[in-house]
Amino acid sequence: MPVEAPPGDAPELEDTTEVATPGLEYQAERAKARQGFLLGLPTIVYLLIFFVAPLGFVVAYSFATRTSTGRTELRDFNLNAYARLGDDIIMTVAWRSLWMAVLATLICLVLAYPLAYFISTRSPAVRNMLLVAVMIPFWSNFLIRTYAWRVLLDSDGLVTQGLELLGLGDGRILFTSNAVILGLVYGYLPFMVLPLYAAIERVDWSLVEGARDLYASGWAAFRRVVWPLSRPGVIAGSMLVFVPSFGAYVTPAILGGNKEGLLGSYIVLQFLSARNGPVGSAVSVVVLGVMLVSTLIYFRAGGKNL
Amino acid sequence: MSKGVAKSTAEPQGASRWLLRGHSAAVFAFFYAPIVVLCVFSFNDSNAVGNWNGFTLDWYSDLFANDNIQSSIWVSVKVCVVSTLISVVLGTAGALALERFRWWGQKAFDAVLYLPIIIPDVTMAVMMLVFFSETASWFDWIPGVNLQNGLEKLVFSHVAFNISFVSVVVRARLANLDASMEEAAADLYANRWQAFRRVTLPQIMPGVIGGALLAVTISLDDVVVSSFVSAVGGTPLSVYVFGMLRKGVTPLVNSVSVVMLAASMAFVMASLVISRATGSEREER
Numbered sequence: 001m002p003v004e005a006p007p008g009d010a011p012e013l014e015d016t017t018e019v020a021t022p023g024l025e026y027q028a029e030r031a032k033a034r035q036g037f038l039l040g041l042p043t044i045v046y047l048l049i050f051f052v053a054p055l056g057f058v059v060a061y062s063f064a065t066r067t068s069t070g071r072t073e074l075r076d077f078n079l080n081a082y083a084r085l086g087d088d089i090i091m092t093v094a095w096r097s098l099w100m101a102v103l104a105t106l107i108c109l110v111l112a113y114p115l116a117y118f119i120s121t122r123s124p125a126v127r128n129m130l131l132v133a134v135m136i137p138f139w140s141n142f143l144i145r146t147y148a149w150r151v152l153l154d155s156d157g158l159v160t161q162g163l164e165l166l167g168l169g170d171g172r173i174l175f176t177s178n179a180v181i182l183g184l185v186y187g188y189l190p191f192m193v194l195p196l197y198a199a200i201e202r203v204d205w206s207l208v209e210g211a212r213d214l215y216a217s218g219w220a221a222f223r224r225v226v227w228p229l230s231r232p233g234v235i236a237g238s239m240l241v242f243v244p245s246f247g248a249y250v251t252p253a254i255l256g257g258n259k260e261g262l263l264g265s266y267i268v269l270q271f272l273s274a275r276n277g278p279v280g281s282a283v284s285v286v287v288l289g290v291m292l293v294s295t296l297i298y299f300r301a302g303g304k305n306l
Numbered sequence: 307m308s309k310g311v312a313k314s315t316a317e318p319q320g321a322s323r324w325l326l327r328g329h330s331a332a333v334f335a336f337f338y339a340p341i342v343v344l345c346v347f348s349f350n351d352s353n354a355v356g357n358w359n360g361f362t363l364d365w366y367s368d369l370f371a372n373d374n375i376q377s378s379i380w381v382s383v384k385v386c387v388v389s390t391l392i393s394v395v396l397g398t399a400g401a402l403a404l405e406r407f408r409w410w411g412q413k414a415f416d417a418v419l420y421l422p423i424i425i426p427d428v429t430m431a432v433m434m435l436v437f438f439s440e441t442a443s444w445f446d447w448i449p450g451v452n453l454q455n456g457l458e459k460l461v462f463s464h465v466a467f468n469i470s471f472v473s474v475v476v477r478a479r480l481a482n483l484d485a486s487m488e489e490a491a492a493d494l495y496a497n498r499w500q501a502f503r504r505v506t507l508p509q510i511m512p513g514v515i516g517g518a519l520l521a522v523t524i525s526l527d528d529v530v531v532s533s534f535v536s537a538v539g540g541t542p543l544s545v546y547v548f549g550m551l552r553k554g555v556t557p558l559v560n561s562v563s564v565v566m567l568a569a570s571m572a573f574v575m576a577s578l579v580i581s582r583a584t585g586s587e588r589e590e591r
Contacts (some may be wrong), residue, residue, distance in 0.1 A: 001475035036407020043400035050466040052438035118330040121317050136336050141527045141570040144563045147551050154555050247426030264428040284432045
């Protein structure tokens with residue numbers, strides 16, 4: 001790389017002439033704060049326009065008026081859409097979303113914990129390899145990964161044929177709630193593994209050694225030492241699986257039938273077919289609320305450090 | 307921390323040890339088996355997807371002969387390139403502003419920057435739909451921008467979530483560097499811009515590239531937000547494929563899927579390899 005000549009123009013040296021008066025230091029600090037703000041400003045403005053404002057519009061829509069033609073108009077603000085949330089249809093979908101999301105989260109926890117434990121007790125080289133193997137599905141195309149299950153579960157798919165060979169019923173689980181739960185677990189399992197790994201990897205194993213020296217059995221040492229220490233990871237991972245499952249749309253659209261829609265599907269329906277902006281927005285606001293509460297719990301549990 | 311301690315305390319003994327290994331192998335099989343099966347059957351010489359009937363590349367040549375797929379690939383690529391460039395610049399600037407400076411309002415900015423990552427995509431999609439339907443005319447004064455056109459809406463909304471992903475990756479890198487190098491540069495009469503270009507930027511480059519590759523993946527893979535904001539005739543590949551595969555399993559869908567998944571995995575792997583350099587450095591400390 002060519003080395004440039006030292007800068008010809010004299011840089012501002014004022015700040016570096018340290019400082020008999022506290023005023024100067026204060027000014028330098030103010031100047032630095034201003035620089036930081038200016039550096040962040042374009043990003044702040046962008047997010048205000050294209051994230052915060054849209055969020056505001058959705059909240060406003062949830063109080064807006066729906067005309068007889070299905071248009072949403074921002075006038076005569078009211079609570080009608082929220083009153084509709086108690087309707088049987090919405091409550092049914094909400095309960096289904098809730099139990100499916102909880103079940104998917106629990107299954108993910110049961111599958112992921114031993115795996116995370118296994119990975120974090122490997123040598124560093126193996127550990128890195130295994131982590132990458134978990135992260136590739138974590139980031140790669142969710143839609144196609146879900147679709148892969150549709151191929152397996154199709155009426156002549158391998159899983160269907162396999163289940164029938166084993167004599168486990170007629171094996172057709174596509175378009176049932178089981179298929180949707182399977183899809184959610186498959187899609188979000190890496191979200192559970194990674195924070196669990198981060199938590200378990202940090203456990204101070206000399207505590208376990210201490211417990212064993214004091215005649216704890218392996219199981220007791222795990223239950224009394226490792227498990228409590230890894231709880232932040234359990235909470236963080238559960239949140240990361242629960243929130244997207246609760247608002248899922250793609251998974252039920254591909255693996256579920258007409259009767260397995262979740263809240264995400266219901267919101268899409270309200271906007272794209274039923275043309276009911278206020279109700280769709282009100283349900284979105286509820287989903288956002290669940291997300292915010294979960295996020296607060298997540299940060300309380302130290303999620304940000306995981 | 308755990309490296310120094312004998313493995314025997316961490317690893318269960320006897321039968322449960324093999325149980326743990328078997329379980330882990332099974333979970334990895336669960337991760338990858340469906341992907342492998344999808345790939346294998348995309349070469350299947352049969353219209354029925356479940357029975358192997360010999361090898362063929364027909365479905366891939368169909369794919370490259372399909373005009374709709376070709377034009378939607380172009381939409382995806384354009385949106386992806388433009389949105390990634392913008393989000394890399396804005397995301398990196400945001401990361402620097404948060405990691406290297408202290409200013410009023412920083413915490414609020416930090417929190418807002420996290421939201422696009424955790425917000426369910428349906429909610430994000432609804433936000434964009436509502437926003438653009440209310441404000442499309444507001445942007446008419448900007449020369450060359452026409453929000454009736456789907457492409458601009460796709461770019462604006464992809465940038466809205468990708469800024470956050472880029473800035474997370476860059477911040478992880480920045481947090482592992484100490485600021486003393488930049489201070490040394492300043493002591494040697496570099497001005498801020500020179501210090502940034504000569505010292506900071508080369509050091510955070512793996513984070514910036516890793517973040518950019520991640521943004522590329524997320525932009526190409528996004529279905530939900532894109533299907534809410536794209537206009538007729540301007541659908542990106544992911545939205546087009548979503549429409550196809552909701553109708554059912556066909557060999558053509560299989561081949562498109564494999565191409566998309568391969569592209570996605572390649573970008574993810576590149577991103578991980580480049581930003582893993584960050585991870586190993588941290589462990590050495």
